[in-house]
Amino acid sequence: MSQxxxxxxxxxxxxxxxxxxxxxxxxxxWRVAWSQSAAHEIPYHVVLNGRAIIEDPETKTxxxxxxxxxxxxxxGSAHVxxxxxxxxxxxxxxxxxxxGWTLSExxxxxEHLDMLCGRFFIEPPHDRMIHDYLPxxxxxxxxxxxxxxxxxxxxxxxxxxxxxxxxxxxGDKPGGCAIxxxxxSALFTLALRAASESEQAPPGLLALAGHSRLTPAISAMxxxxxxxxxxxxxxxxxxxxxxxFVRHFQDKLGRSAIELLTxxxxxxxxxxxxxxxxxxxxxxxxxxYRSVAAFRRIFTEKMGMTPGxxxxxxxxxx
Numbered sequence: 305m306s307q308x309x310x311x312x313x314x315x316x317x318x319x320x321x322x323x324x325x326x327x328x329x330x331x332x333x334w335r336v337a338w339s340q341s342a343a344h345e346i347p348y349h350v351v352l353n354g355r356a357i358i359e360d361p362e363t364k365t366x367x368x369x370x371x372x373x374x375x376x377x378x379x380g381s382a383h384v385x386x387x388x389x390x391x392x393x394x395x396x397x398x399x400x401x402x403x404g405w406t407l408s409e410x411x412x413x414x415e416h417l418d419m420l421c422g423r424f425f426i427e428p429p430h431d432r433m434i435h436d437y438l439p440x441x442x443x444x445x446x447x448x449x450x451x452x453x454x455x456x457x458x459x460x461x462x463x464x465x466x467x468x469x470x471x472x473x474x475g476d477k478p479g480g481c482a483i484x485x486x487x488x489s490a491l492f493t494l495a496l497r498a499a500s501e502s503e504q505a506p507p508g509l510l511a512l513a514g515h516s517r518l519t520p521a522i523s524a525m526x527x528x529x530x531x532x533x534x535x536x537x538x539x540x541x542x543x544x545x546x547x548x549f550v551r552h553f554q555d556k557l558g559r560s561a562i563e564l565l566t567x568x569x570x571x572x573x574x575x576x577x578x579x580x581x582x583x584x585x586x587x588x589x590x591x592x593y594r595s596v597a598a599f600r601r602i603f604t605e606k607m608g609m610t611p612g613x614x615x616x617x618x619x620x621x622x
Contacts, residue, residue, distance in 0.1 A: 310513075310519070310522050310523045310526045310527075311493075311496065311497065311500075311513055313526045313527075314509070314526065315492075315493055315496075317430075317568075317571050317572060317575060318426060318427065318430040318433065318434065318571060319426070319427040319430070320424050320425065320426055320427070320489065320492055321424070321425050321485070321488075321489055322348075322422060322423070322424045322425070322485055322487075322488025322489045322491065322492060323422050323423055323425070323485050323488060324404075324405045324420055324421075324422040324469075324473065324481075324484045324485065324488055325405055325406065325421055325422045325423060326405060326406045326407075326408050326420075326421040326422070327401070327405055327406070327407050327408070327419075327420055327421075327473045328408045328409075328417065328418070328419040328420075328421060329407070329408070329409050329416070329417070329418055329419075330387075330394075330396070330408075330409070330410050330412065330416070330417045330419075331394065331410060331411070331412035331413050331414045331415065331416055331417075332387035332389055332391075332412055332414030332415045332416075332417070333386075333387050333389045333390075333391035333392065333393050333394060333412055333414060334386065334387050334393045334394060334396070334410055334412060334417065335384065335385070335386040335387070335393035336384070336385045336386070336408075336421075337382075337383075337384045337385075338382060338383050338384070338385070339382050340380055340381065340382045341377070341380030341381075341423065342380065343380065343428070343431050343435075344425060344426045344427070344428050344431040345380050345423045345424070345425060345426075346376055346377060346378050346380060346423060346424040346425075346426065346434070346492075347376075347377045347380065347383075347421070347422075347423050348374065348375065348376045348377070348421070348422055348423065348424060348488075348491070348492075349369070349374070349375045349385065349419055349420070349421050350373075350374050350419065350420040350421075350466055350469065350491075351369045351370060351371055351372065351373045351374075351417070351418075351419050352371065352418040352419060352420065352466065352469075352470045353371050353416065353417065353418040354371060354415060354416050354417035354418060354419075355368060355369060355370050355371070355387075355388075355415070355417070356368075356369045356385050356386070356387065356388075356417060356419065357369070357385065357386050357387070357388040358375055358383055358384070358385050358441075359383065359384045359385075359386065360381065360382075360383055360441070361382055361383070361384060362381070362382070367441075367443060368388070369443070370445075372445055372446040372462075372463070372466065373443060373444070373445050373446075374443070374444045374445075374446065374462065374466070374491065374495055375441065375442065375443045375444075376424070376438075376441075376442040376443075376444075376492070376495060377440065377441055377442075378434055378435060378438035378439065378440065378442060379435055379438075379440045381440055381441070383441075385419075387414065387415065387417065389414070393410070393412070394410040394411055394412035395410060395411070396408050396409065396410045397409050397410065397411075401476070404481040405422075405473070405481070405484070418470075420469060420470075420473055422488055424488070424489075424492050428617065429574055429607040429608060429609060429614060429617070430571055430574065432606070432607060432608060433567050433571055436567070437508045437509040437557075437567075438508055438509065438510070439506040439507075439508060439510075442495065442499055442506070442510075444459065444462065444495045444498045444499050444502075445459060446459055446460070446462035446463045446465075446466050446498075459498040459501070461494055461498075462491075462494050462495070462498055465487060465490060465491060465494060466491075468487060469484060469487050469488075469491070472484050472487070496509075496510065496513075497513075500513035500514045501514060502514070507555075507556065507557065507558045508557060508558060509557070511556040511557070512553075512556045512557045515552065515556050517542055517543075517544070517552065518542055518549075518552060518553060518556065520541040520542050521538040521539075521541050521542050521549070521553075521561060522564075524538065524541055525538075525561070525564065525565045525568055526568060529565065529568050529569045529572055529591055529592060530569075530589075530590060530591055530592035531592065532592060533561075533562075533565055535549065535550060535561065535562070538561050549561070566602065566606065567606060569591040569592060569593075570591075570602065570603055570606040570607055572590075572591050573587050573588070573590070573591045573599070573603060573611070574603075574607060574614055576590055576591070577611055577614050577615045577618065578614075578615070578618040584596060584599070584600065584611045584612070587599075587611065588600075599611075
């Protein structure tokens with residue numbers, strides 16, 4: 305199984321949808337503050353034209369965003385976007401578009417910004433896994449390259465996706481809202497793939513995705529999580545010694561292969577619990593636990609709720 309296959313399995317296991325909320329067209333100076341998001345929400349911003357500074361009020365750090373940059377905040381952190389001038393922002397005027405998102409404008413005469421803002425929604429209780437394995441802030445750049453290699457890259461595919469989002473957000477055509485929300489969902493997957501292809505991929509699943517030598521073990525865990533995998537088995541799949549495998553996995557993921565296997569099992573178990581007629585005993589067996597008591601304990605620890613509470617939550621969501 306290839307790297308893309310296991311990433312697809314992860315995103316099939318964790319349902320993520322998207323929604324465009326605001327189309328910002330500002331002249332400098334401007335400033336927008338976003339409060340902490342709910343646990344199952346990931347804010348995103350796409351800079352179509354111009355530049356922006358994203359600031360973390362808690363750490364007092366900031367990063368510059370340029371045209372083509374996409375920023376995701378997987379932990380839903382509070383943040384501020386501004387033009388970087390330090391001047392008081394101009395008054396904004398918001399109006400609801402017929403397609404379902406808000407158009408936010410100002411009358412400031414300075415450097416122009418065109419930006420799309422929205423959220424991804426993670427079906428609970430899978431938000432915990434996303435938070436554990438993705439960085440607090442993820443910035444991906446869509447690059448319009450011309451070489452054969454860049455044409456095949458995920459970052460270059462983002463160019464086409466972002467351009468289509470720009471066109472749809474600028475128009476008022478039938479189906480625009482549905483198209484943009486579908487493109488937003490694709491944006492999440494392409495952004496993860498592009499980040500994993502970067503040489504500076506942050507520790508976690510993205511760095512792991514770019515480490516081809518570890519792919520056989522990761523793919524095996526996603527394909528057959530119920531198998532009683534141990535470290536020597538997984539190391540053998542990667543043609544590594546146990547010590548080398550453990551070191552590479554810890555360096556890239558920031559946690560052990562067994563911890564990842566447990567999280568995969570619990571996420572799959574959450575999906576199985578939603579199925580009518582599936583008992584806790586049957587779910588435990590399906591994800592590799594012979595002891596139902598051990599399964600209940602680990603599921604509650606990892607997912608923040610008991611199997612019974614998870615089953616009831618899925619019924620309420622429906």
